[in-house]
Amino acid sequence: MMDAQLAADIARLALDRGATDAECTLSEGDEFTARVRMRSLETLKEAGSQAAGLRVLIGRRAGSAYTSDLTRDGIRQMVESAVEIARVTSEDPFAGLPDEAELGAIPGDLALYSDEVAAIDTQEKIDRALAAEEAALGADARIVNSEGASFDSWTGGHAFANSRGFAGAYRRSSCSLSVTPVAKQNGSMERDYWLSRARAPRALESSADVGRKAAERALRRLGARKVQTAKVPVVFEPRTARSLLGHVFDAVSGDTVYRTASFLARRLGEKVASDQVTIVDDGTLPGLFGSSPFDDEGVPSRRTVVIERGVLKSWLLNTYTARKLGMKTTGNAARGIAGNAGVGHGNFFLEPGAKSEQEIVRGIARGLYVTELIGFGVNVVTGDYSRGAAGLWIENGEFAYPVSEITVAANLLDMLKGITLVANELEFRGSTASPALVIGEMTVSGQ
């Protein structure tokens, strides 16, 4: 278990070497992968690693260093390197640690760690992966191949301390089961996947369910066509809707906001989305992937309403971006092992609406249901959005045929304002989550 005391000791060592403030992050993790393909074991991987990172301030100059060598010598070199850097960087009037009154951790057990993850034996992991792949291969005669199935698990520890008296540590675990079958018919070949991920193995979906869902997804893509270019309503299923939440996060994150590098910058208090849209960031929900007792500057995690019935209510901020904007941190500091803190999110989600996904699709005369998005055609500065898509074409409220090799495009601000309905089912499969949703009109480009 990573030790908050060791982190505090390293921060103190930095002060001894001439730093006026310091913050230290320690992390360790053990990973395991069992991968099977076409009914036999393909890969076993098992290992652990650890790292330390340090950020120091000399007045208003910052320097950072990290190492995977946690011997006394390794740590001494890291401390000297960070201090040396802070002597040559520039004065930044906004640099500094959080105010002491802001430091702390939320009380209680967030259920981020389960002993059961480390306890499952290798054979059981292999068997669960084999069973998931078998369920996919057995689902339909057109499932003829597989890219394999994996059981992955991870346990890790994280500690953080700073020279203002904060020291804390917590453990996390996760495990996942996934399979990627390949379907083939009349020269058309398609793959898709299903992934179940949880903090504890008992919360995983069964191998049979994971295999069956993956097979259904691959099968429904067979025989996809291109459609004529048109402006139509577009339904994003939960998996693709989640990615839209990711773009909203980028646009409300303090880093892009203070630079005005966001299409939402300067719009605080304005209506930026339809009445259907309430988006919340909550790092305090037990057992979920975006939860933590404190952020990466030692500020307690919390719940922040970002957009409420379409009105932009709050940015997500760390100490630095809050000071740039003349505000207070929202406990959203995030960083890897070293460096100045960036902005991250807790569980960032869109609140569910009233109708079921089926009812929503039934109400669409002609449109697109998007099951996959590829590429990076999203510009958070301007809001321009254009990505490759695959999915199902909707005619008279029913799925008519699969489509692919098309793009969907619009501007993100128009998309948020154009959300006409949000479905009633919200599932947390990662740290961003969204129910299915409909955008009234987007350009679908094909032939």
Add this chain to the structure above:
Amino acid sequence: MALNESLFARKFGIAASDLESYLGEALASGGDYADLYFEYLASSSISIDESITKSAVQGVSLGVGVRVIHGERTGYAYSDDLNRDKILRACRVASAIAKGPSTILKTGLSQGQKRNLYPVGEAAGEASLRDRIQLVERADKAARACDARVFQVQATFVDNVRHVLIATSDGTLTDDRQPLARIGIRVLAREHGGAPHSGFAGGGGRIGIEAFRDERSPEAYAREAARQAIVELGAIDAPAGEMTVVLGPGWPGILLHEAVGHGLEADFNRKGVSAFSGRIGQKVASELCTVVDDGTIRNRRGSLNVDDEGVPTQQNVLIEKGVLRGYLADKLSGRLLGSPSTGSGRRENYQNIPMPRMTNTFMLAGESDPEEIIRSVPKGLYCTTFGGGQVDITSGNFVFAASESYLIENGKLTRPVRGATLIGNGPEALKYVSMVGNDLKLDEGIGICGKEGQSVPVGVGIPTLKIDRMTVGGTGA
């Protein structure tokens, strides 16, 4: 032998006899092959933002990865501690994949001929911090001086030196020192307090810091980033639908990386899950197209003296005059396909299992004059700068996002258009290439390729290309 000159012998006292005993332990339970990959990576990153050097980070990571292959099975473990007991433990964990006596003949380790594709005067990471800070300061100044509409500049200089030592049970022992550096500049511009637009440019390679002082100057990239942001200020919505697309030379070669490169990686093909599986010898592009992957070009970002399995890199012909010629193989997929490794086994670091990857992927030059290519298009789109791309290797559908494009009307470039994604199908898209320019250019050296969670540096390149039919994903008419 030269092992005693390597960093691992000097700093950690690793001797050839140690390597042999580790390989012996890895194969103690059987297996066809084992290898050790020692890595010592020293990295640094320096950023300027609002004309303040707000951040600089330096760090070191080191470790060893141990792999055992038994038939189609792979066992893998790693240690971030080079202590003998820890390495032996990793060898035993990796060996659990194998069952039964080892069938391989033990050979002594020997070092092959060495070459150096990236001789550098002073590896960036070994230059002083102040020297590197100067580079980002110069970029900041140049971008701001370029145009009054520029109001935000961020520049980052990232460099690392990676030392590797690779020992394999088939007798290879090799070490390499791999420098890598890049500068990236992002600019925001606006007019009369209006909406901001961004531009990005950068460059790098396996080069020393001296290369950034003049030929790859921060000023040149800063001006390029500012130019792109300002062009976008006047851009109109991109069109939607199928049309003729002309790609400018250089970075737009990302087309090849996505449309054909990934689909030709041998792991996908031995499993039969790529849209290119079983198509060797078939026509997959117009006869104007010859595409190669070449890891031997001096100082390029994607180049390597040896790949991460200790095999020297080479030039691999992927498509010759439109006909599919070969796949990119690592040792495992090569053996299972009955062909040798093409020197394409790469990994992100010691924590990861190598797999077939690209190095520098480009199309050979053709004969057309680039201006004549544009003149030949009555109506279409000319794209010169791209963001990233992605491919679904099974269906073959790929995308790449254009960030700077112009309408072509009656053979002339007219208005700049805003960003849009281009989409196509790998085995089909290059069949529509109807003109290839005589102006082959490789990119500036900032490419990163991601596959199954592992990132590696790569290069791309094309001459000016005319593609008669491609879907453009804009919103305009």
